[in-house]
Amino acid sequence: VRQVLSGITPSGVPTLGNYLGALRSWIWLQRAVSNSARENGVLSLDASPLSEEDARRALESYDQDIAEVAANQGDLSFAARAQKTDGHSLFMIADLHAMTVPKNMENLRQKSFELVASYLACGLDPKQAVLFQQSRVAAHSEFAWIMQCYTSVGRLNRMTQFKEKAGKRSENATAGLYTYPSLMAADILLYNPTHVPVGDDQMQHLEFTRDMADRFNDRANLELFRPPDAIYQESGAARIMSLRDGNKKMSKSDPNEGSRILLTDSADDIARKIKKAVTDTAGAISRADRKNDRPAVFNLLTISAALRGTDLRDELIAYDGRMCSELKNDLTELLVDVICPIGDEVHRLLDDRDVIYKVLDDGADRAAEIASITMKDVHQVMGLTPFS
Ligand code: TYM
Numbered sequence: 001v002r003q004v005l006s007g008i009t010p011s012g013v014p015t016l017g018n019y020l021g022a023l024r025s026w027i028w029l030q031r032a033v034s035n036s037a038r039e040n041g042v043l044s045l046d047a048s049p050l051s052e053e054d055a056r057r058a059l060e061s062y063d064q065d066i067a068e069v070a071a072n073q074g075d076l077s078f079a080a081r082a083q084k085t086d087g088h089s090l091f092m093i094a095d096l097h098a099m100t101v102p103k104n105m106e107n108l109r110q111k112s113f114e115l116v117a118s119y120l121a122c123g124l125d126p127k128q129a130v131l132f133q134q135s136r137v138a139a140h141s142e143f144a145w146i147m148q149c150y151t152s153v154g155r156l157n158r159m160t161q162f163k164e165k166a167g168k169r170s171e172n173a174t175a176g177l178y179t180y181p182s183l184m185a186a187d188i189l190l191y192n193p194t195h196v197p198v199g200d201d202q203m204q205h206l207e208f209t210r211d212m213a214d215r216f217n218d219r220a221n222l223e224l225f226r227p228p229d230a231i232y233q234e235s236g237a238a239r240i241m242s243l244r245d246g247n248k249k250m251s252k253s254d255p256n257e258g259s260r261i262l263l264t265d266s267a268d269d270i271a272r273k274i275k276k277a278v279t280d281t282a283g284a285i286s287r288a289d290r291k292n293d294r295p296a297v298f299n300l301l302t303i304s305a306a307l308r309g310t311d312l313r314d315e316l317i318a319y320d321g322r323m324c325s326e327l328k329n330d331l332t333e334l335l336v337d338v339i340c341p342i343g344d345e346v347h348r349l350l351d352d353r354d355v356i357y358k359v360l361d362d363g364a365d366r367a368a369e370i371a372s373i374t375m376k377d378v379h380q381v382m383g384l385t386p387f388s
Contacts, residue, residue, distance in 0.1 A: 002036065004029050005193040005228075007092030007134065010111040011104045012252035013346075014118050016261040016339070017240035020306045021199030021233055023122050029197055029231070030089040030129040037087030089129040090191050090367060091119060096134050096141065097184070100177040101165065101253075114346065116356050118263050121345035130370075132363030134187065139371035143186035144179075146382060150215055151182050160204060185209040189216070189225045190371045197231040200238040201249060206230045220381040235312050236302040243277040246295030264343040267336045274300075274332045279324040287320040300327055307334045 006026060008018055093112050098104040104111075112133060119131055134140050156162070159181050166173035176183075184205045188196055189212065196206060210227035217224050232238040242248040242259040250260045258273050265273070278296045282289075291298040298312070304327065305315040319327050349356060379385050 001029065001032055001195050002086045003193040004033050004089040004195050004197060005188055005191045006197050007094040007187065008115060009094045009097045010115040011098050012111060013114055013262045013264050015250050015252055017250035019263060020237040020240055022197055025197045025231065025233060026091055027123040030124060033089045034128045091124055091129055091131050092187065093133045097180065100174055100180050113356065116360060117346045117349040120349055121342045126359045126362065130363050130366045131359055132367040133360055136364035137368045137371050139190055139375045140186055143190055143378060144183040146378060147182040147186045147212060148179050156181065181205050181208045185212040188228060189213055190374050192225055192374065193228045195231050196228050200232055203230060224377060224381060235305050237306040240303060241299040243273055246299050261335060261339065263339060264346050265339060267340055270335045270339060271332050274328050284321055284323055285319040287316045297324060300331055304331050304334060307338055
């Protein structure tokens with residue numbers, strides 16, 4: 001893992017699904033990337049400065065292939081990009097994505113603000129990672145346009161998320177919702193990450209991004225982008241389900257508030273929501289139960305396993321012969337222990353706005369710097385360079 005990028009759409013306070021499926025893994029990834037950058041002598045944001053020897057080693061060993069291609073082309077920006085982009089983790093507030101659904105535009109500013117506070121409260125550290133607001137780096141919109149001109153309508157028609165989000169009256173959905181995957185591919189390739197940690201609902205978008213990387217590379221006839229790998233959580237945490245329907249994903253935008261736990265929920269909210277969470281009429285939990293037969297109960301077991309850091313199998317054994325109400329009681333306690341301190345910190349940060357402004361100003365500068373290196377190459381490959 002040399003470079004990581006991910007993001008959340010500020011369509012509401014992050015849910016337990018966002019936390020277990022994505023955010024939580026970002027915390028250790030930011031450390032891993034910054035440690036490995038230091039070991040490999042790659043420049044990173046980490047406060048401790050590199051020795052001259054480290055910097056020299058970095059330049060020598062750094063992505064030989066790319067450096068060679070760049071040298072052959074007489075354009076050093078390819079090498080400069082690999083050297084500058086690696087060693088960074090970038091976590092984005094995907095506010096341009098929020099705009100694809102008109103309802104999300106209400107209080108967008110406030111929702112973006114709450115999302116940064118949630119990033120910080122969960123442990124993302126601006127000293128180790130770049131935290132930034134997508135709309136403040138204009139290259140996202142620009143590259144998304146170029147990406148759209150490389151995307152066929154047929155390819156977009158195969159994307160399932162449009163069908164899910166647009167619903168039956170898809171002619172009323174925005175054009176932005178339709179071309180959303182192009183924006184997401186642009187978000188990712190702008191920073192050339194090796195890995196993208198996401199929940200499994202983003203899998204199709206990641207495949208799309210990898211295809212786009214290949215297409216650009218073919219067009220450029222060199223390795224302009226490396227197709228990034230997804231990182232998914234194990235034990236089902238990559239897909240946490242609604243508390244009201246074990247067959248539906250837990251989502252920020254579900255009209256039923258009882259369907260999700262938010263990172264800002266109080267202990268009472270959590271207790272109430274878990275108490276009302278649907279289960280089934282099959283009685284006590286058994287180690288022989290199967291997920292397809294008891295999706296709602298398995299969802300609670302999955303959440304429990306993810307919070308404890310155990311396996312779903314261990315959880316089934318631990319609750320063998322016990323009632324769902326016991327599982328719910330234990331789960332409430334676990335959730336209160338993990339979620340409430342995060343919520344308290346979010347509220348504290350929301351009263352300390354200057355800290356957040358500073359994080360976003362710095363993040364926008366850092367992200368724009370990296371993005372501009374990529375855009376320079378994209379312009380060149382596309383024939384969009386000035387004449388003089
Ligand atoms: P979003 O805001 O829908 O979700 C943010 C992250 O949370 C994961 N996630 C879940 N994981 C497990 N269980 C769930 N119920 C659950 N719900 C959401 C998502 O998979 C995601 O990882 N398009 C993206 C944001 C985005 C992005 C990017 C991500 C924009 N550009 C570039 C990665 C790279 C989105 O709307 O995520």
